Amino acid sequence: MRVGIASIGISRFGRRNDVNVFDLAFESIEEVFNEGFISPEDIDYIVFTSTGFTPEFSPAGIYNEYVGLNPKAVHRVEAACASGSAGIYTAYNMVKSGMADNVLVLGLEKMNELETPSAVEYLARLGSYFWEVRDYGITFPGYYALFMTRYMYEYGATEEDFCLVAVKNHYYGARNPKAQYQREVTLEMCMESRYISRPIKLYDCSPITDGSAAIVISSEDSIKRLGVDTPIWIEAIGSASMPASLTGRTSFTSIESARLAAGKAYQMAGIEDPIGVVDVATVHDCFTIAEVLAYEDLGFAKPGEGVNLIRDGETYIGGKIPVNLDGGLKAKGHPVGATGIAMYVEIVKQLRGEAERGRQAPIKKGVGLTHNIGGIGQYAYVSILRR
Amino acid sequence: MGIIEFDEKTGKPILIDPRIFRVQFRSSLGKLEKYYRALEEGRILGTLCRECGYKQYPPRSYCPRCRSKDIEFYELPSVGRLLTFTEVNVKPQTHSQYPDYIVGVVEVDGVKVVGHVKARFEDLKPDQTVEISVEKREGDEFPRIVFKPIK
């Protein structure tokens, strides 16, 4: 029995204080039901994914009430920036086990509900607080900057190289009406931006974002019964972990858990080499260095050669493997708990052929990939979707 | 002046919660008491498994490799290799009072240690040798680990 995706929804991303936090959740729910294949009565269970950022510490029940899904059961799943994929993993297993036919996964983060210094603190505390944040004040840009420093040193990459990732992702963000930044940026703008955690600059960073995304994970029988016209199937979800702390790392040029998760996903989906098989990918570009590491951890390039893919434009449409055609976390935005679901929504749109003009990949094999990392690899998920 | 304010960027109406929720954690130390007592004296302790010889930093009361609880503290050597570093320019709320600081990861005797690097960012290079010590920052009660490049 296959497990697939019956319906998707996503809010506009951005600094969304034009709506309250509950209506931001409802924007995705509304799209899910407006697709016309599924109605609230069909939903067996709701998985809510979020890291917090709200004054309520157990938000799942409150959102479930607001979006009108009582008395369907709900709980929250949390895995930092990979919460969305963790929620989908949970839903997949509920459906695969036969406990549910249709599970709604709703991801939400309204990060601007906190003022910026509190938001930076909140994000940093998704890392190893006791040993690293408390005494040394490391931040999330800081964690990834440690990788960027080492990567530049070992492989001779430059700050310009990483800015090329920002230029690409903004190019596609400019073509995505749901993106936080719907404008292109130049290499010069990126290079001139101020340091956030040197060598990471402002334009190397994904923004603080408000956004929600939702998806319905369903059994094959249910998808047929509901009459879903273009079902997208979840072929594989590979997952892994690694130490959250810097002291437990063996490499600062790779996220090893991502490498392991990719290996499992490729094995499950019967993929030997993703190049030429995967039509389109979304990768976790919370920082530009993270996208380059993803190229290598996913086997799109050999260690040290990921930077060549962006230099040669191979991750644009028409290149070897188009990556982050929605603008990525960088330009579309990164509402942390919703990101993994937003990645799935994007790949479903791409595989259905529903992406906007100028950002639709040619779909030849009907295969898409999502790569979603929580923290600096303490949570890692790689999924393979197929039309 | 009402209860409604406006977002500085979007101009949309927002409600600022007048009630501030103050959070302060109290971390039980258990066997880590010894680590912090030594740190106050300027010494950095790791743990060594007496069963299999596995060394750990930060210290732990059992061995993750063989699960033995026969563990002893040992003092880390004072010279290591700087693996990587970053200068934190935008700081978390709890560190916003400090000028920009450099966080580094140092490999010493098979373990890795996180601390602050005392140097100019421009003068640093990965793999350079550093001296490891403990000191208090001006106005701080809490000792911190610092790395200084050795010429």
Ligand SMILES: [Zn+2]
């Ligand atoms: Zn042992």
